[in-house]
Amino acid sequence: MGREFIDLFERWADSYDTTVSGEDEEYRDVFKDYDGILSAVAQASSGHVLEFGVGTGNLTAVLLKKGLNVTGIEPSKAMREKAKTRFPNLALLDGDFMNYPELEQSVQTIVSTYAFHHLTDLEKDKAIHKYSQLLAQNDKIVFADTVFKDENARTQMQEKMKAKGFYNLLQDLQTEYYTTIPVLEELFQKHGFQVAFRQLNDFVWLMEAVKN
Template structure:
């Protein structure tokens, strides 16, 4: 359920913000337009938000600045500490996409950026089914994450990373559970959501799903 990658999160904690803001060449395309991606998630969100994979708190900060109520979930202790420092003591709870403390009030939006790929396709479906029961009609899931049109596009991106000498990126693409748009569409629609996919850069798609 993503916790198998906690050692990676610990390694990334101190360098994550540097990477997302374009200072690591290997990941520059992955985080291209990072600010715009976060702003779009905020714009698509309702008033009471459950956020998975808070990381260092960049999206959380924007959601709070926009006047949203945010319940943050993050499995990595170092990431949680950095987020709470950035957010001046805002509480971030230990949890993951599948096991998490339930919010004290009804939520209208579930959000995440750069994290849903830490689940297998089976776990992704389990998560979306769970969120379908948590959200009321009209509630939304707004995820921004790396996904691919098909397996050929996925394999081509791995080959390109290797050709450029981007060893870390190639390893990440092969180690984590990146999936395809058709699989994600099936997962959302069979669990009671209508979903749209909007490309945000060469890697990242915005997924906006509304519960019917």
């Protein structure tokens, strides 16, 4: 359920914002146009927004600036503390993509950036089913995450990172649960969503799934 990665984020909390800013050469392309990616998610969002994987609150800041009502879900205590310092009044709950406290109000948009890959494809299936029960017709799921066009694209990217000597990133690509567009398309359609994909950088795609 993604919680096997909590220790990573506990350690990453203090340097996460440095990484996404592009100072780490190995991950620079992963986070290329990071602000634009956050903006794309926020622009596609409306109403009461449920954000999974709040982290240090970077997407949260953009959502709040747009005037949206946000409830955040974050499994890492260190990350929650960072976000709470920035947004003391934010409704921020301990939870993950599949297990979180009961919400007090209806949700119109579910969002996340750089986090859905922490679920296996089977867990993604279960999570999307759960969200289909939470959302009404025309409500949305808006995720931005590293996704591959197909299996060939996944293999080519791993070979490219190996050739560059980016072994930490290569290990991430090989051990975390990055999936492909055909898999996600099938899962969203299975649970009653019409989904569209738009590539935002060499790694990240925006997926906007509207409930039928």
